[in-house]
Amino acid sequence: MQVLEAVNVNLVTGAWVKVGAVEDIVDGVGVCALIGGQQVAVFRLPGGGQYYAIDNHDPFSEANVLSRGLVGNIKGQPVVASPIYKQHFNLQTGQCLEDESVRLETFAVRVKEGIVQIESK
Amino acid sequence: MKKETLVVIGNGMVGQNFLEALLVRDTAQRYDIIVFGEESRPAYDRVHLSEFFTGKSAADLALATPDFFIRSGITLYAGNRVTFIDRQNKLIHSEHNDVIGYDKLVIATGSYPFVPPVPGHDRERCYVYRTIDDLISIAESGRNARIGAVIGGGLLGLEAANALRNLGLQTHVVEFAPRLMAIQIDDSGGAMLRRKIEVLGVHVHTSKNTTAITDGNGCYHKLTFADGEDLETDLIVFSAGIRPRDDLARECKLEVGQRGGIVINNQCQTSDPTVYAIGECALWNNQIFGLVAPGYRMAETAADHLTGREAAFMVADMSTKLKLLGVDVGSIGDAHGKTPGARACSYFDETNEVYKKIVVSADGKRLLGSVLIGDTSDYGSLLQYYLNGMVVPEHPDTLILPQRDAPVGLGVDTLPASAQICSCNNVSKANLLAALDGGAHTLVDLKRCTKASTTCGGCTVLVGQILNKELEKRGITVNRDLCEHFPYTRQDLYLLVRTERIKTFSDLIARHGRGLGCDICKPAVASILASCWNEYVLREQHAPLQDTNDHFLANMQKDGTYSIVPRVPGGEITPEKLIVLGQVAIKFGLYTKITGAQRVDLFGARVDQLPLIWRELVAAGFESGHAYAKALRTVKSCVGSTWCRYGVQDSVAMAIRLENRYKGLRAPHKLKMAVSGCTRECAEAQSKDVGVIATDKGWNLYVCGNGGMKPRHADLFAADLDDATLIRYIDRFFMFYIRTADRLQRTASWMDNLEGGLDYLKQVIIEDRLGICAELEQELAAVVGSYACEWQQTLNDPARLRQFRHFVNSSRKDNNVLFVSERDQVRPATAEEKRRLVRTA
Ligand code: SRM
Ligand SMILES: Cc1cc2nc3c(=O)[nH]c(=O)nc-3n(C[C@H](O)[C@H](O)[C@H](O)COP(=O)(O)OP(=O)(O)OC[C@H]3O[C@@H](n4cnc5c(N)ncnc54)[C@H](O)[C@@H]3O)c2cc1C
Numbered sequence: 001m002q003v004l005e006a007v008n009v010n011l012v013t014g015a016w017v018k019v020g021a022v023e024d025i026v027d028g029v030g031v032c033a034l035i036g037g038q039q040v041a042v043f044r045l046p047g048g049g050q051y052y053a054i055d056n057h058d059p060f061s062e063a064n065v066l067s068r069g070l071v072g073n074i075k076g077q078p079v080v081a082s083p084i085y086k087q088h089f090n091l092q093t094g095q096c097l098e099d100e101s102v103r104l105e106t107f108a109v110r111v112k113e114g115i116v117q118i119e120s121k
Numbered sequence: 122m123k124k125e126t127l128v129v130i131g132n133g134m135v136g137q138n139f140l141e142a143l144l145v146r147d148t149a150q151r152y153d154i155i156v157f158g159e160e161s162r163p164a165y166d167r168v169h170l171s172e173f174f175t176g177k178s179a180a181d182l183a184l185a186t187p188d189f190f191i192r193s194g195i196t197l198y199a200g201n202r203v204t205f206i207d208r209q210n211k212l213i214h215s216e217h218n219d220v221i222g223y224d225k226l227v228i229a230t231g232s233y234p235f236v237p238p239v240p241g242h243d244r245e246r247c248y249v250y251r252t253i254d255d256l257i258s259i260a261e262s263g264r265n266a267r268i269g270a271v272i273g274g275g276l277l278g279l280e281a282a283n284a285l286r287n288l289g290l291q292t293h294v295v296e297f298a299p300r301l302m303a304i305q306i307d308d309s310g311g312a313m314l315r316r317k318i319e320v321l322g323v324h325v326h327t328s329k330n331t332t333a334i335t336d337g338n339g340c341y342h343k344l345t346f347a348d349g350e351d352l353e354t355d356l357i358v359f360s361a362g363i364r365p366r367d368d369l370a371r372e373c374k375l376e377v378g379q380r381g382g383i384v385i386n387n388q389c390q391t392s393d394p395t396v397y398a399i400g401e402c403a404l405w406n407n408q409i410f411g412l413v414a415p416g417y418r419m420a421e422t423a424a425d426h427l428t429g430r431e432a433a434f435m436v437a438d439m440s441t442k443l444k445l446l447g448v449d450v451g452s453i454g455d456a457h458g459k460t461p462g463a464r465a466c467s468y469f470d471e472t473n474e475v476y477k478k479i480v481v482s483a484d485g486k487r488l489l490g491s492v493l494i495g496d497t498s499d500y501g502s503l504l505q506y507y508l509n510g511m512v513v514p515e516h517p518d519t520l521i522l523p524q525r526d527a528p529v530g531l532g533v534d535t536l537p538a539s540a541q542i543c544s545c546n547n548v549s550k551a552n553l554l555a556a557l558d559g560g561a562h563t564l565v566d567l568k569r570c571t572k573a574s575t576t577c578g579g580c581t582v583l584v585g586q587i588l589n590k591e592l593e594k595r596g597i598t599v600n601r602d603l604c605e606h607f608p609y610t611r612q613d614l615y616l617l618v619r620t621e622r623i624k625t626f627s628d629l630i631a632r633h634g635r636g637l638g639c640d641i642c643k644p645a646v647a648s649i650l651a652s653c654w655n656e657y658v659l660r661e662q663h664a665p666l667q668d669t670n671d672h673f674l675a676n677m678q679k680d681g682t683y684s685i686v687p688r689v690p691g692g693e694i695t696p697e698k699l700i701v702l703g704q705v706a707i708k709f710g711l712y713t714k715i716t717g718a719q720r721v722d723l724f725g726a727r728v729d730q731l732p733l734i735w736r737e738l739v740a741a742g743f744e745s746g747h748a749y750a751k752a753l754r755t756v757k758s759c760v761g762s763t764w765c766r767y768g769v770q771d772s773v774a775m776a777i778r779l780e781n782r783y784k785g786l787r788a789p790h791k792l793k794m795a796v797s798g799c800t801r802e803c804a805e806a807q808s809k810d811v812g813v814i815a816t817d818k819g820w821n822l823y824v825c826g827n828g829g830m831k832p833r834h835a836d837l838f839a840a841d842l843d844d845a846t847l848i849r850y851i852d853r854f855f856m857f858y859i860r861t862a863d864r865l866q867r868t869a870s871w872m873d874n875l876e877g878g879l880d881y882l883k884q885v886i887i888e889d890r891l892g893i894c895a896e897l898e899q900e901l902a903a904v905v906g907s908y909a910c911e912w913q914q915t916l917n918d919p920a921r922l923r924q925f926r927h928f929v930n931s932s933r934k935d936n937n938v939l940f941v942s943e944r945d946q947v948r949p950a951t952a953e954e955k956r957r958l959v960r961t962a
């Protein structure tokens with residue numbers, strides 16, 4: 001399958017889009033990728049090397065900031081905390097820990113030949 | 122049923138305590154309550170009256186909440202003295218011609234300071250020391266005085282002397298008896314106290330009988346003594362004892378004692394059963410009580426009786442523990458050993474100026490009394506032996522001999538449940554245990570529930586010990602773990618990091634924690650690491666720990682943009698630099714505002730603009746202001762002696778010096794300071810973590826003030842310091858706070874929860890009781906020595922700069938950041954405005 005460089009076009013669902021090289025991402029520090037006009041927060045957890053991708057839009061503050069939240073784990077779940085009002089979101093499922101009715105979109109991530117990629121929706 | 126009218130005369134400490142006691146008991150709402158108070162303000166804490174001079178306001182001293190009277194439906198006539206009681210018709214008359222009928226009457230008029238009828242006692246600039254208004258007059262008079270004299274060397278006289286000293290006056294104490302505090306302490310104790318007080322620069326004159334007060338030559342007054350000597354002074358405070366205010370009772374023919382005082386029975390009724398008397402105006406068993414604790418017991422007794430309960434007033438304990446002019450003094454029970462057969466045993470340490478004496482019964486089994494000077498750490502346990510009649514150890518002297526190895530004191534476990542722990546508020550161990558059972562598991566909760574240790578504070582240490590012991594016994598581990606990743610408190614982690622010289626989060630969590638960490642422990646550990654080792658906070662190992670503010674060295678705003686606050690030490694800024702701020706704001710389209718802390722905030726910067734903006738600011742000589750960090754924020758200053766006609770020191774220079782010293786110091790929470798050039802306090806130093814106020818001799822240091830949700834006035838920590846001592850104390854204070862505070866605990870709540878409170882803090886920082894001051898100073902010096910501007914470091918680090926962009930894979934900007942214009946500047950668009958802007962785009 002073709003890997004797209006273009007980031008702000010209408011993408012076909014299922015296309016893998018380049019985020020950056022593995023070295024562009026620091027363990028435990030999020031980055032924000034533009035995937036076909038959508039903002040996606042991408043994290044690699046400390047130690048484990050596990051990647052997660054989640055909607056960058058914080059529904060509580062209406063700001064695009066989740067990539068700048070602190071990551072970690074709470075009760076066994078990998079989470080990111082919003083830097084604005086501190087709600088936690090499960091990185092795997094997008095579920096908000098403080099508000100059952102809020103669940104964010106998550107994205108598939110893979111690494112291919114040293115490039116981190118996200119599947120468009 | 123028709124309600125009865127209950128009139129209370131006097132709204133002082135005991136009168137107020139009575140109202141509260143009655144409200145609790147009068148569940149049937151049997152009474153309509155009307156209170157007359159001569160003073161203009163509702164009841165306040167007279168015991169802590171002197172703190173009015175060290176920063177407490179009248180509101181701080183108030184005993185009840187401002188809405189107490191409204192909420193409880195009690196009518197208060199303040200500033201309205203009762204002038205006559207008409208017992209035949211059951212009416213009272215007031216100075217404002219109110220006439221009110223009563224069914225029951227409670228007299229709680231307290232006492233008045235006795236002024237000896239020396240010729241000249243009624244001259245101007247002669248004061249007494251009883252009310253807030255008295256203190257206001259003394260303070261005003263003190264402004265244009267150099268010398269002050271207190272007549273009377275008892276407990277209150279020494280307290281008044283301390284106040285004069287705090288006002289910056291040369292202070293004299295004139296005592297009729299041959300020693301100070303003749304009632305509470307013995308000759309040896311009095312002599313030790315005198316020496317200690319004289320060291321503080323207070324002049325003590327004993328065996329002096331004042332015979333006349335006349336015009337002075339150099340001063341306003343001249344005191345002439347019976348021995349022919351004299352003393353010149355600008356103002357006089359009389360503190361020669363108190364007399365019960367029984368005039369109303371006398372006039373309406375209630376029985377009064379030979380030497381004054383309204384006679385009451387065990388139910389606190391006067392000779393007229395519908396009239397009660399409580400507090401300092403009452404005479405029980407031929408005794409007057411000049412302390413709050415017995416007054417509170419009377420208040421409860423009267424409230425019980427008025428609501429149909431059995432109650433009898435019992436002789437109350439008159440023990441006292443005080444700090445007089447910085448000297449610890451304690452007196453328990455029969456301090457003079459007057460009980461037949463009593464045997465005394467004393468300990469006299471001239472090196473450390475400590476004097477302790479105990480008086481035991483003839484059989485050597487019970488403690489009858491004690492005097493403590495210079496060290497009252499044994500007071501709590503001695504009082505327990507005394508109050509509860511506990512058998513003393515075989516060698517009672519071990520109770521006062523210094524225990525150099527084991528900690529002193531009796532195990533709180535051995536106290537019976539009936540033991541009275543707080544005598545001011547009559548709280549027994551059983552009461553504390555009940556509150557503990559009810560869920561009060563912190564000192565603050567326990568105080569709130571039981572009122573223990575809320576009056577004189579003499580019992581605080583004991584209450585704390587009982588709390589800890591009981592929690593331990595009940596297996597209640599108050600979970601103070603930082604979070605699920607570290608089974609330690611912040612204080613524990615701090616010590617681990619220090620002692621094991623741990624430099625990174627991953628090392629700490631590997632050795633002492635579990636999991637990956639979270640948004641609680643990561644910033645907390647980052648702060649600890651910074652306080653200890655002060656490495657660049659965005660180093661690779663540290664960057665993932667930082668909150669977004671520390672990570673981008675700016676403050677995130679609601680729309681995801683950032684604000685920028687360059688440091689402006691002391692609030693002093695050149696016009697050139699002001700112009701640079703304006704130019705940068707124009708160039709990058711930033712909103713500008715003067716902050717509440719004397720600097721300028723530039724808002725609305727996108728993350729990618731931050732380095733560009735800072736390049737210009739650093740080039741113009743600005744440094745990071747750390748507005749984003751739990752670190753020193755600002756040192757606010759007033760203009761001080763350079764320009765201001767009242768200034769006595771250069772407050773701006775000191776503020777700049779302090780700000781440059783402590784900038785970059787990271788702490789459990791933010792730190793704020795201020796320096797004022799004189800007591801007018803234009804820099805609001807008393808609302809800061811550390812406040813400095815100039816005096817004509819140096820600087821007064823205040824600590825643990827706070828604005829915020831629950832404002833707290835700072836406490837006076839030390840007076841008249843020179844520059845070097847001031848800085849030394851602040852160094853130690855900051856490092857001790859950093860070592861011992863909880864995460865996100867400002868100095869104010871740290872102090873409120875510190876066992877031993879301000880006195881303890883003084884012992885640690887001024888007297889070096891823990892022997893850690895040298896270490897604290899070194900630790901702080903290491904931080905000062907390794908300071909570097911974080912923005913300058915960041916601009917020199919290309920890898921770091923790459924982090925400052927919104928998208929990792931595009932140079933586009935965040936299309937959700939949209940501004941509109943208001944009052945000629947930008948502001949974030951509202952959601953509605955955004956929708957409109959996007960539509961028209
Ligand atoms: C900008 C400023 C308001 C202004 O426009 O004047 C401000 C703004 C904020 N304050 Fe403040 N405070 C500002 C002066 C104050 C002051 C006044 C002062 O410092 O003299 C106080 C009261 C004094 C005090 O702290 O005791 C103050 C008490 C607070 C508190 C309550 C602290 C407390 O102990 O209860 C918070 C909340 C907190 O820290 O948890 C707070 C928190 C904040 C935060 C960080 C809230 C937030 O999380 O977004 C605001 C963002 C700052 C920013 O730049 O984006 N701010 N804040 C002031 C910056 C001063 C500066 O130059 O650094
Ligand atoms: C500086 C200072 C320090 C002290 N330190 C301590 C201490 O450490 N420990 C301790 O136990 N005690 C201490 N005391 C004593 C303590 O304050 C008193 O025991 C307590 O205030 C007595 O309460 P009270 O209600 O009887 O009298 P007060 O508090 O004096 O109240 C009486 C009130 O009645 C008012 N009043 C009088 N006549 C009338 C009238 N005709 N009509 C209307 N109102 C009237 C008065 O104006 C006053 O407001 C201290 C006192 C002072 C002044």
Ligand code: SF4
Pocket residue numbers: 759760761762765766767768769772797798799800801802803804
């Ligand atoms: S605090 Fe004193 S010196 Fe400073 S400006 Fe105010 S009046 Fe002047």
Ligand code: FES
Pocket residue numbers: 542543544545546573574575576577578579580581
């Ligand atoms: S003994 Fe005074 S407050 Fe407890």
